[in-house]
Amino acid sequence: MASIEQRGDSWRVVWRYNGDKQYTTWPAKSYAEQAKDLAEAHRHKIDADKVYREILEEADTVSDSTAMTFREWCQKWLPAKTRITERVRADYRAQLINHIYPPLGDAKVGLGDTPIDQITGLDIGAWVNAQRASGAHNKTITRRYSLLHSALEAAVRQEVIRSNPCGQTDFVRDQVAEDDVDQHEPVYLTHEEFALLRAGFDAKWWPFLDFLVGTSARWSEATAVAVEHVVAPTAKSDPKIRLWRAWKRGAPGSPRYLGVTKGRSRRDLRVTRNLYDAVMPLAAGQPKGTLLFRTASGTELDYSNFYKQVWRRGLRAAMQCPNHPAPDRGQPLEGARGRCRDYGGEKKDGTPCGARVKPGTTRCLPHSGPNPNAVAACDCPGVLRRWCTPHDLRHTSAAWLLSAGVPLLVVSRRLGHEQASTTSEIYGGLLPDADDAVLDVLGRAMQTEKD
Known part of the structure; x- marks a missing residue:
């Protein structure tokens, strides 16, 4: 695992490659963190000279990215996956289209339309928080995050991006720091x-x-x-x-x-x-x-x-x-007539029931008798x-x-x-x-x- 050491006014990144220690020294901590991420993205199979070249070449490029968008990458990556069924592939595609590509919260541009090499850990963190704000449960967010992580990790393996921005977040599956308790x-x-x-x-x-x-x-x-x-x-x-x-x-x-x-x-x-x-x-x-x-x-x-x-x-x-x-839902009522809904009768979906009541009662025939969904409110054993x-x-x-x-x-x-x-x-x-x-x-x- 690569490490960062502060040495005076500079920062040094250290890792091992083929049994030898590799060192890179940087004038700012942000460069050191970028070098550390790069080394770990390559699973430490990269030497110091290549790290210097890649980071310095990136610093010399203009900020406008010409890389494919995340959506374009997924359109290449998902059809190429071999160890999933067609149903799972369709489910992944639906998750991407409905929950990962679109803008969420205050974002003007969704992850789908962002150049893949411009997605940062801050973008991923903001996406997670927007998922929570939308009411998604922690396990649901974890499933979507796992798909996002897998797509970006595949981009690292194919050398489309240098490191996975998901690794720059503090996200923990199924958990919120305050309680670490899932809803289900x-x-x-x-x-x-x-x-x-x-x-x-x-x-x-x-x-x-x-x-x-x-x-x-x-x-x-x-x-x-x-x-x-x-x-x-x-x-x-x-x-x-x-x-x-x-x-x-x-x-x-x-x-x-x-x-x-x-x-x-x-x-x-x-x-x-x-x-x-x-x-x-x-x-x-x-x-x-x-x-x-x-x-x-x-x-x-x-x-x-x-x-x-x-x-x-x-x-x-x-x-x-x-x-x-459970008590009978319908009550005897002399002269009762009309619709079940007139006396509070509802269908299974909660909408008013329009069936006619039984003569002299406040419910229609299907809604007469005890509520089949009722549970015991007593303290009797055996329930x-x-x-x-x-x-x-x-x-x-x-x-x-x-x-x-x-x-x-x-x-x-x-x-x-x-x-x-x-x-x-x-x-x-x-x-x-x-x-x-x-x-x-x-x-x-x-x-x-x-x-």
Whole structure:
């Protein structure tokens, strides 16, 4: 890593190239910082003479840039990317057009129309702050920033620019310095809460819910498991589930397809005998290639349909108290007539309902009876109090494992994270006991030295 040292009235930049120290000396700190950025952009594979030449030649050029704009660069870079699907390419293009190219905040010119060699760290920082001011959540900003960073980093590799201006910002993914808390917090259910959630669903969905929490699988992986991926136990081994593939989004307008899983390409997960016994009836007698979890017609489960038609219904049932049902939305009223909206009736989208009321009541037929979205306001036990999503079952599974003392690396492999640092970043807050253990070990070690 290159470093800057102040020596009297000058600044010296030092780095190593091919085992030898390289030095450049500058009359101003701004030149030194530029030299440091240049050395690091080349991953230190540049000698001092070339750094001098590039920076001094740049200083002699006129300020008007003739370089391509950032938009023009992306129009070359994005079609050339080889390790993404057409759907991802289309998503990247939409993010660039809608959120990165246009002017934001007080900017008169957007990043898209700025010459790529004129984009500075200040421009990137102003863009990040404008994203926040527009109401974008931290994770959303991180995704857009990552795309911006990748495009500029590719420009460095192709020697279109000398350094990536994103490296000149203090941006930290998913975080704001004041609180370092993202708006979307995962939900970790306790064992008791999961049991309450499960009880709210029709029994035919219990194996699927057990599978999600028992394997830590992503939705795209769980719904791609075929019957042959359920491996029976032997005298020497536990049953296993093979997470070898996942559903991928194709190009816009094209169907989803089966591809490799995210992170680690394949995982063979040992599972409990109870889980194996729960899913085996779904696989029994089915030909190879049949999806383990499927619709009545044998096709894959669609997340949106499942969430709207199954998940929300089961979740609401778990959040309602049988002893304190929600009140009827319609009230008897002698002589009531007209429209449901006349008495406060609304559709699902919140707009006034124009259907005619039932005679003698204040609601139409569809809006009569208890509100299906109502949740219990009582303090009775046996009622789920937290809203969650199917993906939170993956978070819940990880939380159960970590709280039981399973090593982080083992949990990371089970989750399919490519790096353990990803697991630590997401679930590090669930390991307070780890800090206690560190203090205990250090305390015992230091006490031993004193004795």
